[in-house]
Amino acid sequence: MCEFCTKHGEGKKWYENIVNYSEEVFNQVNSKEHFKKYLSNFYHGMTHDIPLAYKWKRRIPFIYNLIVFPLVTRHMKKTHFGQIVPIEDIENILNNFSSIVRLPCICRKVTIGENKRFCFGIGLDLTDIFEDVPDFSDFDRMTIQEAKMYLKQLDEEGNTHSLWTFNTPFIAALCNCDRDCMAYRFQMKMEIGKIMWKAEYVAEMDMSLCNGCKECMKMCYFGAIKYDMKNEKCLINLKKCYGCGICRNVCNNKAIRLVERENVPQIAFDW
Numbered sequence: 001m002c003e004f005c006t007k008h009g010e011g012k013k014w015y016e017n018i019v020n021y022s023e024e025v026f027n028q029v030n031s032k033e034h035f036k037k038y039l040s041n042f043y044h045g046m047t048h049d050i051p052l053a054y055k056w057k058r059r060i061p062f063i064y065n066l067i068v069f070p071l072v073t074r075h076m077k078k079t080h081f082g083q084i085v086p087i088e089d090i091e092n093i094l095n096n097f098s099s100i101v102r103l104p105c106i107c108r109k110v111t112i113g114e115n116k117r118f119c120f121g122i123g124l125d126l127t128d129i130f131e132d133v134p135d136f137s138d139f140d141r142m143t144i145q146e147a148k149m150y151l152k153q154l155d156e157e158g159n160t161h162s163l164w165t166f167n168t169p170f171i172a173a174l175c176n177c178d179r180d181c182m183a184y185r186f187q188m189k190m191e192i193g194k195i196m197w198k199a200e201y202v203a204e205m206d207m208s209l210c211n212g213c214k215e216c217m218k219m220c221y222f223g224a225i226k227y228d229m230k231n232e233k234c235l236i237n238l239k240k241c242y243g244c245g246i247c248r249n250v251c252n253n254k255a256i257r258l259v260e261r262e263n264v265p266q267i268a269f270d271w
C-alpha cells in the first residue's frame with residue numbers, strides 16, 4: 001500500500017476509507033471559502049502557473065529538478081493529489097453514495113478547447129460551492145446507476161479513472177482522463193512535479209494467451225506496452241505501468257489482468 005494508505009487508510013486503501021469523503025474531514029482541512037477560492041483559481045493555474053513552471057524547468061533543468069520538483073511534489077501531496085484507480089474499485093466506492101455530480105472538465109477546456117463533462121464531484125454535496133464558481137457551475141446530477149454506466153463507457157473508450165484530494169486526505173473528485181489531462185501532461189510530458197500516483201495495482205500479461213495483435217499497446221497512453229518482435233507478442237513494462245486496467249478492455253484473449261502492486265516485488269514500492 002502507498003504512503004497515503006498508511007497515513008489515511010485506517011487499514012484499507014486510502015480511497016476505500018469513506019471517512020475521507022466526509023464533512024468531518026472536509027472541515028478538518030478546508031473551509032467553504034477556501035475551497036471556493038481554490039476552484040476559482042484552477043483555470044488560471046493551468047493556463048498561467050503550469051506553463052511558467054515548465055518554462056523554468058526548460059531554462060534551468062538541473063536546479064529545477066534538484067530543488068523545485070521536490071517542493072512542487074510536496075505541495076501537491078498536501079493540496080491536490082490524485083491516484084489512478086481501476087474501474088472495479090471505483091464501482092465499489094460509488095456504492096457508498098446516493099448521487100454524483102458531473103462537472104465540466106477544466107483540463108480539456110485548456111488543452112483542446114472543448115467543453116466536456118468527464119469530471120465528477122463525489123461524496124460530500126458541494127454543489128452550493130460549484131454554483132458560485134463559473135468554471136464549475138454548469139453541472140448535472142446523475143444517479144449512481146447512471147454514473148456507473150457512463151464510467152463503463154468512458155473506460156471502454158480508453159479513459160483512466162483517478163480520485164483527487166482537495167487538501168489531503170479529503171477526496172472530492174473522480175476524474176476520467178486521457179492524454180488531454182493536465183495532470184498527465186504535468187507529470188508525464190512536462191515532468192514539472194509529481195501529482196498523480198500509480199494505482200495500487202499493476203497489469204500482468206499471460207504470454208501464452210497473447211497473439212500479438214497490439215490492441216492493448218494502442219490503448220496504453222502511459223507507454224507501458226511494447227511489441228516484442230522476436231516472440232511476436234506484447235510485453236508490459238512494469239515500471240511504466242500505472243495499473244489503470246484499460247488495456248484489458250481490448251484484449252479478446254483475456255491475456256491481461258490486474259494484480260496487487262504490493263505482491264510484485266520489483267515495483268511494490270514504485271508509485
Ligand code: SF4
Binds near residue numbers: 104107118120182183
Ligand atoms: S483530471 Fe481528467 S476529468 Fe479531471 S479535469 Fe482533468 S482531464 Fe478532466
Ligand code: SF4
Binds near residue numbers: 205213255256
Ligand atoms: S490485446 Fe491481448 S492478445 Fe493483443 S497484444 Fe495485447 S495482450 Fe496480446
Ligand code: SF4
Binds near residue numbers: 245
Ligand atoms: S499497461 Fe498498465 S498503464 Fe498501460 S493501459 Fe494497461 S494497466 Fe494501464
